[in-house]
Amino acid sequence: MKLIGKPLGLVLLLSLAGCGGSSETAGVADPGNEPSTPEEPTTPEPPTDPIDPSCLSPKVLSISQASDDGNHKVGYGPENSIDGNYDSESRWSSEGIGKQITYSLSSPSIVTSINLYWLNNTSRFAYYDLAISTDNLQWQDVVTGGMSDKATGNAEVITLTDELIENVQYLRLTGNGNSESNWNSVIEVTAEGCNDEVITEPVEDLNPSLPPSGNFDLQDWYLSIPTDTDNSGTADSIKESELNNGYENSEYFYTGADGGMVFKTPIYGYKTSANTTYVRTELREMLRRGDTSISTQGVNKNNWVFSSAPSSAQNNAGGVNGELFATLAVNHVTTTGEDYQIGRVIIGQIHANDDEPIRLYYRKLPNNDKGAIYFAHESRNQSDDDWVEMIGSRSNTASNPSDGIALDEKFSYRIKVVANTLSVTIIREGKADVSASYDMSDSAYDDPDQYMYFKAGVYNQNKSGDVDDYVQATFYALSNTHQGYNP
Structure with missing residues (x-):
């Protein structure tokens, strides 16, 4: 398959959810720290100075796959994080420092910003690292040793300027616990940028001499x-x-x-x-x-x-x-x-x-x-x-x-x-x-x-x-x- 053409704007949508509480074990939630259902998240504003004029009209890019190391809480695996359900019972939940979840985008993209929506971010801090990759082998760090902004409950916007790279195919979020426990609890991640899924010019890469x-x-x-x-x-x-x-x-x-x-x-x-x-x-x-x-x-x-x-x-x-x-x-x-x-x-x-x-x-x-x-x-x-x-x-x-x-x-x-x-x-x-x-x-x-x-x-x-x-x-x-x- 060949996807060709000028980039168009997009918003990359991933849904993630987690839970908090140091007493949570596989299949059992700490009743004293059960996660609450978040308010409906607000969509972050598009970048004011995008890398390409065609990024001015954001569009949705789906996530074709989500995976983790398998050490998630029973019933709360990575598939829950891309089901579009914001209920706290539909979540990816994993305990421990260095727990990772990796997403494969549906097509290579230019990424201009990544936006993290943390669970309970008005009452605690989440600790994390964030990276992007073109091949799932070589990773470029976006955030290392990050701490969420305990503020309004809206998305935390991470703008990629010098770090921006083309043809991003993978996003990797590493959870390092939160200020209350070692549980990693994120509800949604969105990103903004451009992809090249829509053909807008004569197709030069399609060879008319081939079947x-x-x-x-x-x-x-x-x-x-x-x-x-x-x-x-x-x-x-x-x-x-x-x-x-x-x-x-x-x-x-x-x-x-x-x-x-x-x-x-x-x-x-x-x-x-x-x-x-x-x-x-x-x-x-x-x-x-x-x-x-x-x-x-x-x-x-x-x-x-x-x-x-x-x-x-x-x-x-x-x-x-x-x-x-x-x-x-x-x-x-x-x-x-x-x-x-x-x-x-x-x-x-x-x-x-x-x-x-x-x-x-x-x-x-x-x-x-x-x-x-x-x-x-x-x-x-x-x-x-x-x-x-x-x-x-x-x-x-x-x-x-x-x-x-x-x-x-x-x-x-x-x-x-x-x-x-x-x-x-x-x-x-x-x-x-x-x-x-x-x-x-x-x-x-x-x-x-x-x-x-x-x-x-x-x-x-x-x-x-x-x-x-x-x-x-x-x-x-x-x-x-x-x-x-x-x-």
């Missing part, structure tokens, strides 16, 4: 394509190793003239199963990375689960929570067929056992210059989907969306799940991000048997148009990250 796998790491995907070379009666599936070893199809899946990965799907073609209504050229996430001894289905190392699922499911899965990031341009949509089907295509999904926590749509009607973006959430507990419009309208008679996305216009999407919270962000150069979230607490995807996988490509949502009509999109960046998943 898609020459420009993208496709080892943890397989491809569904609307052909039937094996005479099975259903669409062909190109498994991980074959796909990542130069596979391409000159009609449906190939490298474009600008080096992008092209997906094209007709209205009529072979489908993935007898129960599937529409035709697709689409990638399906495969965390097993070619290890065919692992089944494609089930709560196993090929699939991922929510952090709201039981711990047994999290231990068995290939990852916990997830983020799908893509940069693409939709090149063509259907213009013929039934009114409710014209112009719509699914460009990203989360699929569960039988249902879809999210289907992300792009839709452009024939008389409009620009297209809309919206998503559907399918709950396991209700028959009808819930729809969330983000840009424009999904209506069959929608007017031209003033802030819509034209064909061939590059944009990015980020689909992210933390516990039962689903969030979607649409990112475009020179425009404010458009974000939406959905609470999946009542959708039953946190049941112990529910497993997830991402999908990306073009899933044509028209089955009634002319035989030569089609959908097409070109992808310029694609990444999938999960806690505990190390490709």
